[in-house]
Amino acid sequence: MTTTAITNIASLVTNDPSLCADSPLGLIRDAAVVIEGDRVVWTGESSKAPATDNAVDAGGRAAIPGFVDSHSHLLFAGDRTEEFNARMSGRPYSAGGIRTTVAATRAATDDELSANVARYLAEALRQGTTTFETKSGYGLTVEDEARALRIAAQHTEEVTYLGAHIVSPDYADDPAGYVDLVTGAMLDACAPYARWVDVFCEKGAFDGDQARAILTAGRAKGLHPRVHANQLGHGPGVQLAVELDAASADHCTHLTDADVDALAQGNTVATLLPGAEFSTRATWPDARRILDAGATVALSTDCNPGSSFTSSMPFCIALAVRDMGMTPDEALWSATAGGAAALRRTDIGRITPGARADLVLLDAPSHVHLAYRPGVPLVHAVWQHGERVL
Numbered sequence: 001m002t003t004t005a006i007t008n009i010a011s012l013v014t015n016d017p018s019l020c021a022d023s024p025l026g027l028i029r030d031a032a033v034v035i036e037g038d039r040v041v042w043t044g045e046s047s048k049a050p051a052t053d054n055a056v057d058a059g060g061r062a063a064i065p066g067f068v069d070s071h072s073h074l075l076f077a078g079d080r081t082e083e084f085n086a087r088m089s090g091r092p093y094s095a096g097g098i099r100t101t102v103a104a105t106r107a108a109t110d111d112e113l114s115a116n117v118a119r120y121l122a123e124a125l126r127q128g129t130t131t132f133e134t135k136s137g138y139g140l141t142v143e144d145e146a147r148a149l150r151i152a153a154q155h156t157e158e159v160t161y162l163g164a165h166i167v168s169p170d171y172a173d174d175p176a177g178y179v180d181l182v183t184g185a186m187l188d189a190c191a192p193y194a195r196w197v198d199v200f201c202e203k204g205a206f207d208g209d210q211a212r213a214i215l216t217a218g219r220a221k222g223l224h225p226r227v228h229a230n231q232l233g234h235g236p237g238v239q240l241a242v243e244l245d246a247a248s249a250d251h252c253t254h255l256t257d258a259d260v261d262a263l264a265q266g267n268t269v270a271t272l273l274p275g276a277e278f279s280t281r282a283t284w285p286d287a288r289r290i291l292d293a294g295a296t297v298a299l300s301t302d303c304n305p306g307s308s309f310t311s312s313m314p315f316c317i318a319l320a321v322r323d324m325g326m327t328p329d330e331a332l333w334s335a336t337a338g339g340a341a342a343l344r345r346t347d348i349g350r351i352t353p354g355a356r357a358d359l360v361l362l363d364a365p366s367h368v369h370l371a372y373r374p375g376v377p378l379v380h381a382v383w384q385h386g387e388r389v390l
């Protein structure tokens with residue numbers, strides 16, 4: 001296999017804390033990275049780099065691990081421009097929210113849904129995202145949920161069954177019947193395509209008992225839990241997630257002290273989604289409080305057409321630093337290694353020997369510029385699986 005060295009990196013974020021006493025980012029100055037096949041095989045100071053077949057001069061740019069976006073909803077059709085416009089303009093708007101997207105998604109062809117996913121994955125890649133999780137949740141019938149997951153699995157290995165996004169409009173008078181469907185025939189049809197099972201545990205969606213039944217049924221079919229928890233108000237989602245050893249509790253906007261303690265003591269990552277608060281003018285999650293308690297925090301886009309229509313991890317980093325109390329180092333870690341932790345992965349989110357060769361060169365001397373220069377397209381080059389894709 002040929003080896004390629006990327007040399008002349010001004011600052012390299014490895015996310016190997018053993019390399020650097022004062023930062024979990026494991027920063028190396030004047031660094032080089034050697035790639036062989038789809039793996040990183042060496043990192044260190046440029047002057048000590050081993051001989052390789054090929055070399056790429058990074059030109060004094062910063063290098064970071066490819067972003068790991070651990071929460072998105074890309075299996076949809078249509079958009080909700082008018083709903084967003086009305087919300088931001090202070091005008092009442094009475095269309096159906098998620099139901100609008102459900103109707104458009106059901107009406108779309110397989111090719112249309114697949115092209116939509118491909119389009120947003122390409123958009124994310126241009127902004128440095130090399131791993132993407134995505135969910136069903138806009139079909140809400142056995143056939144439409146299974147179809148969404150089958151298409152998702154053609155684009156990413158991180159696929160989540162979210163039949164329990166909302167109670168299907170077809171079951172408006174029979175929510176218990178819908179939970180039976182989600183834990184029965186729909187689960188059977190969806191499990192072969194998914195790695196994860198998720199539920200929107202929130203007032204107006206699914207309560208604690210329903211969420212527990214859905215996650216437990218998914219686990220019995222080999223899916224691992226993750227939970228939409230405590231986005232719109234206090235509730236049982238976070239503590240249920242920790243109790244069931246969910247990989248991630250997502251949103252975590254409204255937390256009691258007991259919720260924060262549970263996150264700090266369990267193995268469940270708190271995934272914060274600032275694009276949702278930005279796009280709905282909602283209260284920011286208090287990242288500082290969660291981090292200071294000792295919990296692991298991930299940052300993700302929540303990319304979806306209703307409440308957070310961004311695929312940009314750099315944008316989320318800038319929001320987390322500006323409005324959620326995170327330092328630039330913490331935000332970068334959470335968008336890379338934190339996302340990997342939220343997907344229970346150790347092969348991504350870091351640039352160390354043995355890791356998958358997913359890395360981004362920034363048109364900047366340091367990762368801090370992602371928050372320091374918000375809205376500026378700083379991604380210069382992207383390697384994914386050892387291939388230069390941008």
Ligand SMILES: [Zn+2]
Nearest residue numbers: 071073228302
């Ligand atoms: Zn979501």
